[in-house]
Amino acid sequence: MAVIELKNVKKVYGKGNAQVEALKNINFKADKGEVVLIMGPSGAGKSTFLTIAGSLQKPTSGEVLINGEDISDFSAKKRNELRLNRIGFVLQAYNLVPFLPVEEQFTLVDKVKKQNNLSRDELNDLLKQLGITDLVKKYPSELSGGQQQRVAIARALYANPEILLADEPTASLDTKNVEEVGQLFKDLAKKRDKAVMLVTHDPRLEKYADHIYEMMDGQMTQKK
Numbered sequence: 001m002a003v004i005e006l007k008n009v010k011k012v013y014g015k016g017n018a019q020v021e022a023l024k025n026i027n028f029k030a031d032k033g034e035v036v037l038i039m040g041p042s043g044a045g046k047s048t049f050l051t052i053a054g055s056l057q058k059p060t061s062g063e064v065l066i067n068g069e070d071i072s073d074f075s076a077k078k079r080n081e082l083r084l085n086r087i088g089f090v091l092q093a094y095n096l097v098p099f100l101p102v103e104e105q106f107t108l109v110d111k112v113k114k115q116n117n118l119s120r121d122e123l124n125d126l127l128k129q130l131g132i133t134d135l136v137k138k139y140p141s142e143l144s145g146g147q148q149q150r151v152a153i154a155r156a157l158y159a160n161p162e163i164l165l166a167d168e169p170t171a172s173l174d175t176k177n178v179e180e181v182g183q184l185f186k187d188l189a190k191k192r193d194k195a196v197m198l199v200t201h202d203p204r205l206e207k208y209a210d211h212i213y214e215m216m217d218g219q220m221t222q223k224k
């Protein structure tokens, strides 16, 4: 069974003349163990798609299924729980807390979600795998873009989600960092059995993808 599936999803923003049909009729599936890229120009609907797939907002119509369960009508409380327990987000601005050093970005997660986070040893392994072990005492402002990105990925994974969603994860990274982050996403899918969905317009990520979708004017076409 697909870990995440969208059926006939539409999203309309605004009312009357100001209406924007951001998603027209989206049908999409992703499985564990796979990296899926969603590509397309600015304004195509990529972020809208990702936030609906991740239950940050509801579709105007259609179904969103997580492990076969329709979440489109979940209450705010149930959607919060779902996000907390099953879905990891890496958002465009990384969303690190500026006044906390790296190590406390993780203890913050413990305060919000008390169970099933990575153990101390698992976190240390993850930090090592990401090459950020030496950065734990530093503040976000002391890190490069690539380092912040890796800390944001580590924080999303710390809560041990089945699904990892990232919006433009390589924006502002140089090619070396793109290769590292791309390989990392691939390893997460293959070695940790996550479903990884990346919204990007960075062609340097294509070689890490199992599937590629192109989004244009609210419609999605599978390319690979």
Ligand SMILES: Nc1ncnc2c1ncn2[C@@H]1O[C@H](COP(=O)(O)OP(=O)(O)O)[C@@H](O)[C@H]1O
Residues within 6 Å of the ligand: 013, 014, 020, 021, 022, 040, 041, 042, 043, 044, 045, 046, 047, 048, 049
């Ligand atoms: N909160 C919103 N209110 C109104 N229109 C929005 C909102 N978010 C996005 N849009 C519009 O929906 C379309 C798709 O936007 P978005 O999903 O952000 O695309 P992308 O991430 O591909 O750049 C655009 O026309 C955008 O202006």
Ligand SMILES: [Mg+2]
Residues within 6 Å of the ligand: 046, 047, 048
């Ligand atoms: Mg966007």
